Amino acid sequence: MxxxxxxxxxxxxxxxxxxxxxxxxxxxLRLRRQPDEIDPDTSLFGTGLGMDSLDAVEVVxxxxxxxxxxxxxxxxxxxxxxxxNALVDxxxxxxxxxxxx
Amino acid sequence: MAAARADxxxxxxxxxxxxxxxxxxxxxxxxxxxxxLRPVVRxxxxxxxxxxxxxxxxxxGRTQPAQRPGDPPAPLALSTLELxxxxxxxxxxxxxxxxxxxxxxxxxxxxxxxGESFVGFSELTEGVAAGLxxxxxxxTLSTACSSSTAAIxxxxxxxxxxxxxxxxxxxxxxxxxxxxxxxxxxxALSRDKCTPLGETSGTTLGEGAGFVVLERGERAxxxxxxxxxxxxxxxxxxxxxxxxxxxxxxxxxxxAIRGALxxxxxxxxxxxxxxxxxxGTESNDxxxxxxxxxxxxxxxxxxxxxxxxxxxxxxxxxxxxLEAILSLLCARRGVVAPTxxxxxxxxxxxADPVAGDGPRPHRTRRLLKVSAAFGGANAALxxxxxxxxxxxxxxxxVEVAGTSALGPFGLGVDLLERAVASGTPQSxxxxxxxxxxxxxxxxxxxxxxxxxxxxAAAGLALADAGLAVRGALRExxxxxxxxxxxxxxxxxxxxxxxEQRGITGIAAVPFAHMTLNAPAGTCxxxxxLRGPLLALSTGRASGLAALVVACEHLSRREDADHLLAxxxxxxxxxxxxxxxxGACLAVVSAAxxxxxxRVSVAGWGLGGPAATEEVLARALEGVPEVDGVYAALPQARxxxxxxxxxxxxxxxxxxxxxxxxxxxxxxxxAYAFVLAVAALRRGRARRLLIVSAGDSLCCAAxxxxxxx
Numbered sequence: 001m002x003x004x005x006x007x008x009x010x011x012x013x014x015x016x017x018x019x020x021x022x023x024x025x026x027x028x029l030r031l032r033r034q035p036d037e038i039d040p041d042t043s044l045f046g047t048g049l050g051m052d053s054l055d056a057v058e059v060v061x062x063x064x065x066x067x068x069x070x071x072x073x074x075x076x077x078x079x080x081x082x083x084x085n086a087l088v089d090x091x092x093x094x095x096x097x098x099x100x101x
Numbered sequence: 102m103a104a105a106r107a108d109x110x111x112x113x114x115x116x117x118x119x120x121x122x123x124x125x126x127x128x129x130x131x132x133x134x135x136x137x138l139r140p141v142v143r144x145x146x147x148x149x150x151x152x153x154x155x156x157x158x159x160x161x162g163r164t165q166p167a168q169r170p171g172d173p174p175a176p177l178a179l180s181t182l183e184l185x186x187x188x189x190x191x192x193x194x195x196x197x198x199x200x201x202x203x204x205x206x207x208x209x210x211x212x213x214x215x216g217e218s219f220v221g222f223s224e225l226t227e228g229v230a231a232g233l234x235x236x237x238x239x240x241t242l243s244t245a246c247s248s249s250t251a252a253i254x255x256x257x258x259x260x261x262x263x264x265x266x267x268x269x270x271x272x273x274x275x276x277x278x279x280x281x282x283x284x285x286x287x288x289a290l291s292r293d294k295c296t297p298l299g300e301t302s303g304t305t306l307g308e309g310a311g312f313v314v315l316e317r318g319e320r321a322x323x324x325x326x327x328x329x330x331x332x333x334x335x336x337x338x339x340x341x342x343x344x345x346x347x348x349x350x351x352x353x354x355x356x357a358i359r360g361a362l363x364x365x366x367x368x369x370x371x372x373x374x375x376x377x378x379x380x381g382t383e384s385n386d387x388x389x390x391x392x393x394x395x396x397x398x399x400x401x402x403x404x405x406x407x408x409x410x411x412x413x414x415x416x417x418x419x420x421x422x423l424e425a426i427l428s429l430l431c432a433r434r435g436v437v438a439p440t441x442x443x444x445x446x447x448x449x450x451x452a453d454p455v456a457g458d459g460p461r462p463h464r465t466r467r468l469l470k471v472s473a474a475f476g477g478a479n480a481a482l483x484x485x486x487x488x489x490x491x492x493x494x495x496x497x498x499v500e501v502a503g504t505s506a507l508g509p510f511g512l513g514v515d516l517l518e519r520a521v522a523s524g525t526p527q528s529x530x531x532x533x534x535x536x537x538x539x540x541x542x543x544x545x546x547x548x549x550x551x552x553x554x555x556x557a558a559a560g561l562a563l564a565d566a567g568l569a570v571r572g573a574l575r576e577x578x579x580x581x582x583x584x585x586x587x588x589x590x591x592x593x594x595x596x597x598x599x600e601q602r603g604i605t606g607i608a609a610v611p612f613a614h615m616t617l618n619a620p621a622g623t624c625x626x627x628x629x630l631r632g633p634l635l636a637l638s639t640g641r642a643s644g645l646a647a648l649v650v651a652c653e654h655l656s657r658r659e660d661a662d663h664l665l666a667x668x669x670x671x672x673x674x675x676x677x678x679x680x681x682x683g684a685c686l687a688v689v690s691a692a693x694x695x696x697x698x699r700v701s702v703a704g705w706g707l708g709g710p711a712a713t714e715e716v717l718a719r720a721l722e723g724v725p726e727v728d729g730v731y732a733a734l735p736q737a738r739x740x741x742x743x744x745x746x747x748x749x750x751x752x753x754x755x756x757x758x759x760x761x762x763x764x765x766x767x768x769x770x771a772y773a774f775v776l777a778v779a780a781l782r783r784g785r786a787r788r789l790l791i792v793s794a795g796d797s798l799c800c801a802a803x804x805x806x807x808x809x
Contacts, residue, residue, distance in 0.1 A: 029546050030546045030547035030548075031545060031546050031547075032545060032546060032547055033545065049545060049546070050544045050545050050546055052343060052344070053343070053345075053346060054287070054343070054344050054345055054609055054610055054613055055546075055610060057286060057287065057288070057609035057610070058608060058609055058610050061286075061602070061606060061608070061609075065602070065606075
C-alpha cells in the first residue's frame with residue numbers, strides 16, 4: 001500500500017469518527033446545531049458548546065455506550081473533553097490500542 | 102420611635118430521621134456520638150460504588166407480600182406523608198396547642214425535594230394539614246435541599262404579617278433508589294460514611310421529616326408556652342452559577358447569610374455557632390467556608406461551625422429543619438454537636454469544625470443555619486435569643502414594572518388578551534419557538550420545555566419593564582416561581598434513561614432538571630438573577646401565590662428590589678389530555694424602573710382554601726371600591742357572592758380565566774394577574790381584584806392604575 005493511500009485511509013477513518021462524535025454530542029448535549037456546524041476545533045466547555053460539568057457526566061456515559069471508552073480519573077476526563085478533536089483523538093487512540101493487542 | 106416587629110417563637114418540634122424517631126432520638130445520637138448511617142437494605146445498592154445511607158430505622162423490616170409464591174417478601178415503599186405526619190404530630194403535641202387556636206388560623210409550610218414519589222407536592226402539604234386538622238393556608242416550598250430552611254423563614258413572615266396564628270413549618274423527603282442513583286451519577290456520593298468538612302469528598306444521602314411550630318412570642322408567653330428560641334431572621338439567594346454545583350466563590354451563600362443577619366437586626370458578633378450545610382462534597386464545603394468568611398468576617402474562624410450530616414446523612418429537603426432542631430436541642434443543653442469523622446479537616450475550611458464524637462460545652466445564644474441546594478438556591482436562618490428590637494420598617498410600595506405570558510395562544514400578553522377576548526377556550530401545547538429570538542443569552546443547546554418557557558417569560562417580562570439585569574442589579578433581582586408538577590420532559594427522560602441503560606445509567610442532566618425548582622435555577626442562571634430564588638407550589642393558584650409571596654417579600658425587606666414572579670406549567674409527555682401549558686410572569690418592583698405606566702399593588706392576602714371572604718377583606722383593606730374581578734377560581738361567581746368582590750355589584754364584572762382559557766393548573770392565576778395589569782395600563786379600570794384558590798390556599802391581590 002502506498003503512503004498516499006495509507007494517509008487517505010487515515011483521513012477517511014478520522015472523518016468517520018468525527019461524524020460519530022458529532023452525532024453523539026448533538027444527542028447527549030441536546031445541541032441545536034447540524035453536524036457540519038460543529039467545528040472540530042470547538043471546545044466543549046464554555047463558549048464553545050456551552051457544556052458544564054453536569055453535561056460532562058452525560059458525555060462520559062455516551063462515550064462508554066457508543067465507543068466502549070471508560071474515562072475513570074479526572075485528569076483523563078479533562079484531557080479528553082477539551083475539544084471535539086480531542087474526543088476524536090481519544091476514539092482513534094483506543095482503536096489503535098485494540099488493534100495492536 | 103418605630104414600633105418593633107413581633108417576636109416569633111419556636112414552641113414545638115418533631116423529627117423522624119436516620120437516628121430514630123422523636124427529638125429525644127436526635128439528642129441521644131449526639132450525646133452518644135452515634136450516627137444513623139448504615140448499609141442500605143431497603144433497595145438494592147449492589148450496582149453502586151456507595152452502599153450506605155441514613156434511612157429512617159422506623160421502617161426497617163417493613164415488607165409487602167411477595168408478588169409470586171416462593172419469592173422473598175419485597176421491601177415496602179415508605180410514604181413521605183406517613184413520615185411527615187410522625188414528625189408533625191410530635192411538633193404539634195409538644196406545642197400543647199389543643200383548644201388554644203382556631204384551625205383556620207393554622208398554616209402548614211412544607212419543604213420537599215421530591216414530594217410524594219415525585220408526584221404529589223402541594224398534596225403532601227395538604228395531607229399533613231389534614232392529619233393535624235389545620236385549615237389555614239398550605240405552602241409547599243421546593244428549593245431542593247434548602248426547602249425546609251426556606252419554609253421556616255416564610256412561616257415567620259406569615260405570622261409576623263398576621264396571615265396565621267400558628268405555623269407548622271418544616272420538610273420531608275424519603276430516599277428512593279432513583280434519588281440514590283441520581284446522586285451517584287453526579288459523582289456526589291461518598292464510598293463510605295461521609296466526612297463533612299473532612300478530607301474525603303462526597304456526601305451520604307438520608308431521609309427524614311422535621312417540623313417546628315411557630316407562634317407570635319406574645320401569644321406564646323400569654324399561654325405560658327415553652328420557647329425553644331425565636332426565628333430572628335432569614336435570607337434567600339440564588340447563585341446563578343450551575344445546576345448542581347455551588348458557586349465556588351461562596352458569593353451566593355454569603356448573600357443569603359447577609360440577608361438573614363440584616364433581617365434579624367444582627368451583626369456577625371451576635372452569632373455564637375453555625376450549623377453548616379456541610380454535605381461533605383469538596384465543592385460545597387469549600388464554597389461554604391468562603392461564604393462564612395465573606396459574611397461573618399473573622400467571626401467565621403472564631404466560633405464553632407459543625408456539620409450534622411455525619412449523624413443524619415443528607416436528608417434532602419428535610420435537612421435544614423432537622424439540623425436546625427438538633428442545633429436548638431444542643432443549645433438548650435449548653436453544648437454544640439460535633440462534626441463526626443472530621444479528625445483531619447479539609448484544608449481551607451473554617452478554623453473550628455468541632456472535630457470529635459461527643460457534644461462540646463458551648464453557650465449558644467444565637468445560631469446561624471445555612472442551607473444550599475441544586476439550582477443555586479441558598480437559604481439561611483438566624484435562630485435564638487432576640488438581639489435587639491427589630492425595627493418595623495414602613496412598607497415599601499410595590500409596583501408591577503413588566504409582564505409576560507406564553508401559552509397555547511403564543512408568546513405575548515397581547516395574544517393572551519386576544520385569546521381571552523375571543524371566548525374560545527384554548528388548551529394544549531405552547532407553539533414551538535426559538536429561545537434565541539427572545540433571549541440573547543440563550544445557550545446553544547436545548548433546555549427542557551419548563552426551563553425554556555420560564556426563561557422566555559422572564560426575558561419578555563424584563564424587556565417589558567425596560568430592566569437590564571447587569572452589574573449590582575443582578576444581586577437585587579430574584580425569581581419566585583409557582584408550579585405544581587415536576588418538569589415533565591426531564592422526568593420522562595430520566596425514567597427512560599433508567600429503562601434503557603439500567604439504574605446506574607440514570608442520565609445526570611434530566612435528573613438534575615426534574616426538581617420543582619430546576620426551571621427557576623436554569624432561568625436564574627441564564628439571566629444572571631442572583632437575588633432571592635424560590636419555587637413554591639399550592640397546586641392551583643400557584644402562580645398568584647408566588648406573586649403574593651413576592652410582594653410580601655419586597656414590601657418588608659431591603660435585600661431585593663425586583664422579583665420576577667408567576668406560574669409555570671408543562672404538559673405531560675405523550676399524554677395530551679385537556680390541560681394546557683405555559684408560563685406567565687410579572688416583574689414586581691420596590692425600586693424605580695424605567696417603564697412608563699406603572700401599576701401598583703395596592704393590597705394582597707392569603708388564607709386557608711375556604712377563607713375567600715377573609716382573604717378578600719385583607720387584600721381590600723384600605724382600598725376604595727374595585728371595578729372588576731379577574732378570577733382563576735372554581736365556581737367563581739358562587740364563591741364571590743356576598744363578598745366585596747361580588748361581580749354582580751362591580752361595573753366591569755368578572756373575567757373567569759379558567760372558563761376563557763381552559764385549565765392551566767399553576768399558570769391560570771398568573772394569567773389573571775397579568776390580564777388585570779394590561780387592562781389597567783390601557784385605562785379600562787382604576788382598580789381590579791385578582792383572586793384564585795385551590796386545595797392549598799386562597800389568595801388575592803388588588804392592582805391600581807397609575808394615579809388611582
